[in-house]
Amino acid sequence: MRIEKLTKRFGANVAVDTADFHIGKPAMVGIIGASGAGKSTLLRMINRLTESSEGAIRFNDRDVTHLTGRAKREWQSQCAMIFQQFNLVPRLDVVSNVLHGTLNKRSTMATLFNLYPTEDIHKAIEILDRLGIAEHAPKRAEALSGGQQQRVAIARALMQDPQIILADEPIASLDPMNAQIVMDALRRIHEEDGRMVIANLHTLDTARNYCDRVIGMRNGKIVFDGRPDQLTTGAARDIYGAGADFSEGATSTDINALETPQQARIRDAEALV
Numbered sequence: 280m281r282i283e284k285l286t287k288r289f290g291a292n293v294a295v296d297t298a299d300f301h302i303g304k305p306a307m308v309g310i311i312g313a314s315g316a317g318k319s320t321l322l323r324m325i326n327r328l329t330e331s332s333e334g335a336i337r338f339n340d341r342d343v344t345h346l347t348g349r350a351k352r353e354w355q356s357q358c359a360m361i362f363q364q365f366n367l368v369p370r371l372d373v374v375s376n377v378l379h380g381t382l383n384k385r386s387t388m389a390t391l392f393n394l395y396p397t398e399d400i401h402k403a404i405e406i407l408d409r410l411g412i413a414e415h416a417p418k419r420a421e422a423l424s425g426g427q428q429q430r431v432a433i434a435r436a437l438m439q440d441p442q443i444i445l446a447d448e449p450i451a452s453l454d455p456m457n458a459q460i461v462m463d464a465l466r467r468i469h470e471e472d473g474r475m476v477i478a479n480l481h482t483l484d485t486a487r488n489y490c491d492r493v494i495g496m497r498n499g500k501i502v503f504d505g506r507p508d509q510l511t512t513g514a515a516r517d518i519y520g521a522g523a524d525f526s527e528g529a530t531s532t533d534i535n536a537l538e539t540p541q542q543a544r545i546r547d548a549e550a551l552v
């Protein structure tokens with residue numbers, strides 16, 4: 280994938296400013312940065328949910344920046360998106376939610392009457408099984424925990440057999456244990472299927488633990504692009520625009536790494552002593 284000088288303006292605000300990077304082979308890439316840095320806008324431009332103002336998106340040497348109609352829909356199913364809030368139909372059962380991943384390929388009549396080919400139903404259950412949630416297949420989506428719902432959303436994405444999975448803050452609404460289950464699932468999908476995963480992540484430790492490459496954004500610009508081991512505290516401080524008081528704990532999903540107010544007071548007191 281080649282992203283060339285990709286820019287998005289919302290009026291005078293430049294949400295993404297000449298983003299430029301190349302992903303040579305399927306990798307697991309994390310995008311980090313403070314709130315408002317432009318991470319979601321970048322992913323949404325890649326998926327064509329948001330139109331870019333300038334620049335280009337190329338995949339396998341094909342320019343997908345201005346595709347329309349059917350070609351655009353095909354591109355959107357090649358790079359399936361997963362969202363922080365799962366975007367499932369809450370009152371619908373899990374299997375039907377997963378089958379919604381095939382909507383692009385089905386006729387309006389079939390969709391209206393909820394008619395799915397048996398092989399699609401089997402495929403949906405297989406994918407749910409792979410993600411460890413097949414037993415929940417007949418339940419309503421709203422009856423599942425957040426981590427389970429996010430796995431249903433991943434299953435829905437996999438129904439499209441995408442080459443790329445774009446995950447926009449996939450674990451931001453989850454507790455640390457469920458966050459780990461969902462990130463493990465994304466990593467496995469990358470390793471076992473060879474799919475590219477690009478995930479916007481709020482937390483540094485997740486990017487370090489799961490990604491082969493980390494892109495750091497600040498005020499719409501890419502300010503870091505490297506391996507997780509190059510992501511030092513200093514580099515992180517530049518990305519988050521934080522001062523000397525920058526605490527990695529504040530960008531961590533690890534319960535133990537989160538400092539309680541009492542711990543902070545003890546640390547301050549110790550510093551004084």
Ligand SMILES: Nc1ncnc2c1ncn2[C@@H]1O[C@H](COP(=O)(O)OP(=O)(O)OP(=O)(O)O)[C@@H](O)[C@H]1O
Pocket residue numbers: 289292293294312313314315316317318319320321
């Ligand atoms: N539809 C929109 N209309 C106007 N401005 C927008 C729109 N979407 C995003 N922005 C602005 O673009 C900038 C980047 O937002 P974006 O949501 O991409 O950042 P982010 O890094 O994903 O933040 P967060 O982590 O909070 O989701 C922000 O200043 C935001 O206010």
